[in-house]
Amino acid sequence: MADSMAQLSRSRDLDKLLLRPGHLVGPTFEPGPDLRDDLQQYARVLVVGAGGLGCELLKDLALSGFRNLEVIDMDRIEVSNLNRQFLFRLEDVGKPKAEVAAKRVMERVSGVNIVPHFCRIEDKELEFYNDFNIIVLGLDSIEARSYINAVACGFLEYDSDDKPREETIKPMVDGGTEGFKGHARIIVPGVTPCFECTIWLFPPQVKFPLCTLAETPRTAAHCIEYAHLIKWDEVHSGQTFDPDNPEHMQWVYQEAVKRAELFGIPGVTYSLTQGVVKNIIPAIASTNAIISAACALETLKIATGCSKTLSNYLTYNGVEGLHTKVTEFLKDKDCLVCGPGILIELDTSVTLQKFIDLLEEHPKLLLSRASVSHHGKNLYMQAPPVLEEMTRSNLNLRLFDLMDKIPKDIIHVTGTTSKGDHKTSCLRKLRVVFKGIDGVTDMDMAGGA
Incomplete structure (x- = not known):
């Protein structure tokens, strides 16, 4: 009751x-x-x-x-x-x-x-x-x-x-x-x-001059950014810092503490380290x-x-x-994310590997380490290793065949893109059109140019 x-x-x-x-x-x-x-x-x-x-x-x-x-x-x-x-x-x-x-x-x-x-x-x-x-x-x-x-x-x-x-x-x-x-x-x-x-x-995220970080830090944030932007690359040459990896964040925190003690600066905590590195307030x-x-x-x-x-x-x-x-904000009619999709025109001979290479060179995409899917089917996955191994054989096959010989269709790609020194994961929707195939009209080709 x-x-x-x-x-x-x-x-x-x-x-x-x-x-x-x-x-x-x-x-x-x-x-x-x-x-x-x-x-x-x-x-x-x-x-x-x-x-x-x-x-x-x-x-x-x-x-x-x-x-x-x-x-x-x-x-x-x-x-x-x-x-x-x-x-x-x-x-x-x-x-x-x-x-x-x-x-x-x-x-x-x-x-x-x-x-x-x-x-x-x-x-x-x-x-x-x-x-x-x-x-x-x-x-x-x-x-x-x-x-x-x-x-x-x-x-x-x-x-x-x-x-x-x-x-x-x-x-x-x-x-x-x-x-x-x-x-x-x-x-x-x-x-x-x-x-x-x-x-x-x-x-935009607050940026500190590198000369201040390296020579004359004055705040706890300076010490943290020194460990994040300078010390990490010195010690982990070639390894990308992952702000979502607790071990990476813990390393930056410990180095920031050492830096702060050297210059007599108080206030470095693990929570502040996360906030500065990930721009969290x-x-x-x-x-x-x-x-x-x-x-x-x-x-x-x-x-x-x-x-x-x-x-x-x-x-x-x-x-x-x-x-x-x-x-009330207005929709951007040319938005790359919520619009109809970026038009990519390809020959039927293009392999999946060549397509992935093109994504890295495309001026609107500039995607590295791209993974590709079509209607929920993984054509190639960069990670985890088990999926990469399972889909690796597709790299030498024609994308046209992997897309079931559909002359025009939507595919999705995920990868990393760079904004300055910062790399971030992103997902993009592409309208792939294969040239010279029945069902592809001149209007299709002109519509996304």
Whole structure:
């Protein structure tokens, strides 16, 4: 009886949105108990990130009627997380964030099922992401956002009039916090601007002069960047630093401590080392709660149509008083990520190896260490080693044959691209057209030039 009353109390406010009509509802909204049941039974939501914002998102989504949730995060719990990531306890230090967060929410919210994934987002096959209706981001990294954005936009297909096919649209809800500031936004690939369309919103990362780092460090950040940018290459010649590798980060921290002691500079901690290297600004619990609430509400709107969605970027500033504002940004019609895809014209004789070489030379791509897939089938994978060995024999085969002799089709490539001295993982969608094949018209060839 008590459980039944608690369930009714929890769904009271939700029922006000889902069981009755309104003036702000979406065009397909049909109120009634069936909608609430469908939300619980069929809506599948992936939360990316189980940190400060991710913990709030899991809790809010579970309390908003979503029952089928999954969460992915590669980090383990640290003592410094406990002041704002409320699902974790001291005895959880060292455990995977995703697993502990899922367990704690399921303990508190009856009926919800949360599947945790303790791994890098790049470790999952693309089809893993395609299984979800909505992807919600609680990330602290521009690179990670760009990757998930490219994955979701990669599922988007356009018709012959370059209109997005509705059934291929994978909506995303993105939240971010920075001290007392935050944002919530919706990304509907092909309709609203994607993350890459508005990448200019994010300020450039602070850079320190190398002469200061090498000769006259004055702050803890200088010592950390010295270990990261100078000392690492001196000691690990030829080995790329991986900010997501705990052993690499621990090495930088230890070297930064030595550097700081040499110059009498206090303040180097492991947490600060992570923040400087990955450009992370510590979050505040209240900001996380506000932004998570906005993201959870937008997710509910997308899933049910109970109200029109945000148009399309909300900013929050709690530094001096309280200020919120909604801005409608415009989609970049030439975006390489959410557009119809980059046109690549090839001869049928081109092998997969030659195609991968061309990706490295293409002025709009400049992709190194590329992996290639077609309709979910791995044509060639750079990693892990077992997949590389399994797909290596395809390198000498014609790409035309590997794509089942389809004269024009979409393929996906993942690889690394360089921005200055920084290398980042990315995913790109390509429209491959084979020249001289029946079914390829002059209009096809001209359309993506």
